[in-house]
Amino acid sequence: MRLGIDEIAIRKGQRYATVFYDLDRREVIGMVLKRKERAVSRFFRRWGKKQCRAVIAVCMDLWAPYLNSVRRHLKNAVVVFDKFHVYKYLSDAIEAVRRHEQQIADEKTGQLIKGTRWLWLKAKGHLKRKEQYTLAQIMKVNRRLQRAYVLKEDFEAFYASEDSKDAARFLKAWTRRCKQSRLEPFLALAKRLNRWADGILSYFTHRITNGISEGINNLIKVIKRRAYGFIDFHYFTLKILDATGALPPLETVGHPQF
Numbered sequence: 001m002r003l004g005i006d007e008i009a010i011r012k013g014q015r016y017a018t019v020f021y022d023l024d025r026r027e028v029i030g031m032v033l034k035r036k037e038r039a040v041s042r043f044f045r046r047w048g049k050k051q052c053r054a055v056i057a058v059c060m061d062l063w064a065p066y067l068n069s070v071r072r073h074l075k076n077a078v079v080v081f082d083k084f085h086v087y088k089y090l091s092d093a094i095e096a097v098r099r100h101e102q103q104i105a106d107e108k109t110g111q112l113i114k115g116t117r118w119l120w121l122k123a124k125g126h127l128k129r130k131e132q133y134t135l136a137q138i139m140k141v142n143r144r145l146q147r148a149y150v151l152k153e154d155f156e157a158f159y160a161s162e163d164s165k166d167a168a169r170f171l172k173a174w175t176r177r178c179k180q181s182r183l184e185p186f187l188a189l190a191k192r193l194n195r196w197a198d199g200i201l202s203y204f205t206h207r208i209t210n211g212i213s214e215g216i217n218n219l220i221k222v223i224k225r226r227a228y229g230f231i232d233f234h235y236f237t238l239k240i241l242d243a244t245g246a247l248p249p250l251e252t253v254g255h256p257q258f
Helices: 039-045 049-054 062-073 083-104 109-112 117-121 129-143 143-160 164-181 184-195 197-201 212-227 233-243
Strands: 002-011 014-023 027-033 058-060 078-081
Touching: 002 212, 014 039, 014 212, 039 049, 039 062, 049 117, 058 062, 058 109, 062 078, 062 129, 078 083, 078 109, 078 197, 083 109, 083 117, 083 143, 109 129, 117 143, 129 143, 143 164, 143 184, 164 184, 164 197
Parallel strands: 002 058, 058 078
Antiparallel strands: 002 014, 014 027
């Protein structure tokens, strides 16, 4: 079995739940309020040792509480850090550079940079001609943003690596360039990726992501809106399990048929 662990915002004010997915069956198997290590461990204890031993790989965010709990309870599982979260950290880094450069730029350059956040995050092949021109104009007058953009674009080749050895060589060279760039957000990113390198490189062995969580999370949001600020979290969880097909049919759990 291959497991996915992800978070979903359930209320305003940084209130999250942790959702557990069976990646092979593409369904939710459980959910706990909060994303703390204790809450995740509580789920695994309820789930049972037999189920935990059956997990061969688990895909999740680069989040220490998840990792600590997984290492404690899923002894046979290889940790795979979700590539979509890796891309998010990359996007955060280039946005941090853009925001800083806008703040310290002169009025003319600052106006040129302002409002271009999504242009830096778009894939190069999806940019319109006008957007390409705008980015080129900014990079012509701001070398720091130019370095950040080149690093971001070059990283696309990482997940195209043939195997973990090629990926490891690429990551080593790319993070070295981050350090040479002298861009603080990319220095921090390089440190983070090197720290979690084993889990990131495990992707090339198991090739799993939490991509299915996007569709399921959208379904969860619909259920949440219908609940109008639910109070009973257990009932909310059952509604999600039912909607994703994770609850067994009535006849398998001993309920009478009518």
